[in-house]
Amino acid sequence: MTPKIHRSSRAAGALVGSAVGDALGAPFEFGPPGAFTRRFPQPQRGAQTEMCGGGPLGWEPGEFTDDTQMALMLAESLVDRGGLDEADVFARFRVWAEAGPPDIGNQTRAVLASGRPWDVAAAEHFARSGHAAGNGSLMRTTPAAVRFAKHGTAATMDAARRISALTHGDPSAGEGCAIFHELMRVALDGGDPLAAIPAALDLVVPEHRERWTTVLAPDWTPEQATESNGAVWPTLGQAVWALRTGRDFAEVLRLVIDLGGDTDTVACVAGGLAGAVYGMGGIPSRWASAAHGRVPGHGEKVWRLADLQQLAAALDSGVQQSYDPGVIPRIGPAEVLPGIWAGNLDGARYSETDFAVISLCRLGEPFPHAVHRMAYIADNDYNADLDVMLADVLDDMKALHDQGHRLLVHCHGGASRTGLVLRGYLVREQGMSVEEATAHVAARWPHLGLWNNSFTAALERLADKND
Ligand SMILES: [Mg+2]
Incomplete structure (x- = not known):
């Protein structure tokens, strides 16, 4: 656990992490155990990553x-309505269901297509069908868990139950969402969500407590599941097991996708929790950069990383920020190291599109480049x-460089963050000392900025690993 991560990074990590898990797991949906690791025994950091697309529904790489x-839809409703307006959430869901999304859970479809009002549709469906504890309400609840975390345990668990009940009349699904909300609340506060499980279980409605206690026990393993992971209990059980077992965000997701079955949803749930624990910086940039998708019935907007981060900030802090990068004279691109170019924001934005671009700042509009990694480092x-972020960027650069791509590293001004990465590349790949690397870059890139002492300290730690 890394208690120093900022809350805003955890909130963004939760939202982005869940979308990343969804997109990463989707191609493996309904597949056998171990398929992810068989296909990707090693991290894939080149132009083709583990965001491979395909699967039974033919997803694009990175598409959620x-x-x-x-x-x-839930997130936008919470922001637009300033809180939970169940009728509004239900209406948005219904418009989406009518637009014919490529994928929709059976139970969700039946309830939304019933034509019944929001406050009775799910309950009536449950009364008729009896079994309804699918994972379809748990999979979508991360934005609400972020939104209500600051209101405290009781309020966030209550919101979870009410939102779940819009489509899932079985209260056991709502209890799962309530536990998830409480674990997310603890994680966003910088606490250990695993340590918070016993207290959360105490707040579960008594008749459902035993079953949840079983799947969330510290020694529970996925083989002990008594139903498929399309059901809500094993979905949360597996996500928590992976969080307990994995050493970083990437490993948590690998563990859950390798379980097979409902891989997109289990990875979505695990990715939300792991993203809150490890923060935005813990999510591999090759995955976060690829995550995207549309919401059928709700316009043509393509949601991407920057949109998800902005939405997370609105949910967590209540502040609707919009980002205008401003206009600054274009710098670069210029080749600073063999095969590695540098620039500022507009130097990169308007560069030839065959560059593999490494962005270290916020961007505004997306770039047209086919290979584009976004790793936001603050100046x-x-x-x-x-x-963690620096190592992730340098590993990707090495892989892309080895594949013969021309790399273009940039940040807003092309000075400090760009300089960090250029210097880091020399320290890592050529074994230079920080002093040597700094002099080497300064002689070739006059825009180098050295005002962030923490950057040089990070490079010193990197250099120590060379010894
Ligand atoms: Mg899905």
């Missing part, structure tokens, strides 16, 4: 599915997970 589509000394 109904899990995230529903989460985005200050308060990056809590700088070492």
